[in-house]
Amino acid sequence: MQSLPRSLNALRPHSRLFHASAARAHLVGPPDPVSNLRPVIYDDAPPAPSNMHPYSLTEFGGDVREYQWKMQRQELDAFNHTFWAESNSRFEAAKSAILSSVPESCSPEQRERALSEFYRGWVAQEGARQRAYSAEWRRRNWASIWLGARVQYEKLVSRLSHPFSSGNSDKTY
Numbered sequence: 001m002q003s004l005p006r007s008l009n010a011l012r013p014h015s016r017l018f019h020a021s022a023a024r025a026h027l028v029g030p031p032d033p034v035s036n037l038r039p040v041i042y043d044d045a046p047p048a049p050s051n052m053h054p055y056s057l058t059e060f061g062g063d064v065r066e067y068q069w070k071m072q073r074q075e076l077d078a079f080n081h082t083f084w085a086e087s088n089s090r091f092e093a094a095k096s097a098i099l100s101s102v103p104e105s106c107s108p109e110q111r112e113r114a115l116s117e118f119y120r121g122w123v124a125q126e127g128a129r130q131r132a133y134s135a136e137w138r139r140r141n142w143a144s145i146w147l148g149a150r151v152q153y154e155k156l157v158s159r160l161s162h163p164f165s166s167g168n169s170d171k172t173y
Helices: 006-011 065-101 108-161
Strands: none
């Protein structure tokens, strides 16, 4: 590998020189073919949430808010994915039914008119369901944001109150 000239080497950021830990970042996967959402792959995620979790967070001693927050993130992503996968599946099935009912001999304008009427009806039909989803998504999202902010604030306070400790404040579950 050829080294850069001194002038370009001087421009390269050296922010990682003093860090001993490896760089970590969340990743984004390819779009789901049904929901069209790109899944987030968390680098610090707890095991995938399930409705049949064998333990309650109240059974554990100490502060479990960070674990709870990480689970909330995944549950919100799952809620979002489930809604859009189901909604898009229903939409595509209804659109296919409309397109199959349009005769092959019709003009492109008639086909577009049929699709336009379908889209208008779909938006009217799904309005209440979409509003309910949006309200629930916002409620869950704000709850997750507040819990995440609280966790980060408590980490900051802990680091400031014990600046020279080598405790594991960045636990991964």
